[in-house]
Ligand code: ADP
């Protein structure tokens with residue numbers, strides 16, 4: 494007989510920000526790939542109907558195989574929706590465009606916030622980490638992701654309106670913690686498309702750090718053309734150009750996540 498605390502359960506990390514184009518998918522895919530290179534067993538779960546994380550690891554979105562949508566509604570084991578990728582240690586729970594329908598289907602159902610959490614529970618012991626990519630909204634798919642996770646990573650682009658978006662996201666985060674998932678905590682804010690020479694970047698960075706002391710990752714992700722090229726080849730950046738600044742930055746972020754998660758686990 495095993496005590497619950499002894500059971501091996503995956504750490505579930507959600508990458509969320511209701512703003513589009515801030516680097517959620519780039520972060521989810523590349524963090525997942527870097528952790529996999531470190532021989533952690535990873536499940537990349539794509540909650541965005543656009544399926545950019547899905548194609549980003551080389552999976553054909555037109556495939557009729559079991560995906561996250563079918564896992565919500567068809568009487569299959571959640572396991573059947575998990576697919577191997579061509580990268581060692583990295584598995585995928587793919588998204589297809591019919592995932593849009595989930596938002597409408599779930600409205601009015603009891604426990605609608607917890608479908609993903611229930612699914613991940615079925616497979617949790619097969620992985621060290623589950624990394625969830627979210628759509629650019631705070632709808633039911635994102636809420637499902639926030640309810641399934643213990644840790645939140647917020648990618649943020651250092652631009653003028655970034656903090657306004659953060660305020661909205663933090664209100665949602667607090668509501669989720671109060672009403673639906675008290676186990677969720679903020680792992681960190683990752684500054685993306687970072688330009689150390691820009692004054693605006695520096696101003697926004699300082700402001701974010703004073704608003705969220707201790708929450709901004711030491712690692713920043715620079716603007717790097719390799720990061721934007723890699724998805725069109727269906728490759729994470731470390732499999733596309735390991736020497737690039739983008740690869741080095743995401744490897745560093747993976748290390749910083751492991752160290753932050755270690756501290757969080759000890760607390
Ligand atoms: P989101 O998922 O938040 O909508 P993406 O990760 O898809 O954002 O990023 C938006 C666009 O910016 C994509 O075309 C992506 O390739 C590009 N991009 C993301 N991060 C970087 C970066 N650090 N350097 C260069 N391009 C980036």
Ligand code: MG
Pocket residue numbers: 517518519541545627628
């Ligand atoms: Mg995205």
